[in-house]
Amino acid sequence: MTASPAALAGGLDRINQRFLAKLEDQCRVLDQLLEAGQGADTLTSTEALYVLHKIAGVAGTLGHTALGQASRACEQQLQSDIAVTGQPSPAGLAAIAEFRHQAANLLQR
């Protein structure tokens, strides 16, 4: 049976609420990485990369364009950092801080 556009909006809204709840948990991984700084191990960096990749894929569709762009930029920087040294570079850490800023803004609303 075909659902109405209002039902779609309602459905996307419910998904968005769960996305935001999960975002809070996902940010903990990135906070760990920020805390460890350039000394972060490859495992933590890779886990952060996985989280960022997922957020980048969904955030824009749910209307969180700035968060999506920040996570994509962060993912790309961290990917290149891991390929080179296995650890985040200062640029990578700055990108994570920007992502955290965007996420905090969103979660405070």
Next chain:
Amino acid sequence: MKILAVDDDEFILEIVGEVIRTMGDHEVVTASSAIEAIDFLSREPIQEIDCFLLDIQMPGMDGIELCRALRSCGAFPLTPVVMLTAMTDKRYIDNAYAAGANDYVVKPFEVGELQHRIRQAEQRASLVRKQLQDLDEDAGSSQKPGLLEPIQIFDVDNLIDYYALENYVPLLSRRSLFGSAVVGFHIRKVADIYERCSSLSFRWLIEDVAETISDQLRDYQFLMSYAGNGTFLCVIEEHQVPNLRKLVDAINLSLQKLELQVPTPGNQPVRVCAGDMVRLLGHASDKIENALLQARAHAERRGSDMEARLDEFWYLGRGAQ
């Protein structure tokens, strides 16, 4: 349609489900990994799927490998496969199409865009059902496909169907990946050959020429498709485009060595010619399909010009170029 969406992201699967529910009488089944999808498809009774939506980056088997597996298992040779992925590098796009994908949607996607692509896939699925029916009927009859029809060819490296090529080229443009060019290859005197061929021998000819062109391009990054009328379109990295004259010579030499049993006018060997290279850069994004049409027209015109010059040489005594 029954749609199988495969993604390791629960939110994407839920969004896809919500979006598709607004679009008509479709059923969505989901799998969170390629292995889970294969498991589902292996169950009895055999699952009829009309369209696949595949993520690329998933733990274990990725979506490109899954797409290749779907195409090679024999159950879904033509079923529309839409990649739904965050991977935007050209190598992922090329590999997905070469593995058998028909379309490619980049995450994050707009809801309207996904709806549009699914509608396209639905039209494609309905066409595919008819094509499969025709293929079954053709196997038992001598009815010949039209010369202009893009015949489905399987198992030739980097050869994709024409519908997929029509999706691939605008995607390169949308992602600003303009460093590619299109070249057309045309079988000379194809209309005369077609008249003399049975349905099966014409199909074999097209398959042999496709295989030969693909083989001669094996050292390049390319995708090609059969566009009908004896014409193949090949999208290749512009900086890699080979010397076309040498390439055509190599293709024609290979075709001659194959000793194709095809009834040609005057028993001449089957030969191809190439049109001019058409760059994607310089075409407006919304008119990028024109590059395909231009490449096709160049190759077909080159073919008829060559034959006209040969006629002048033989019958009017003018010098052939």
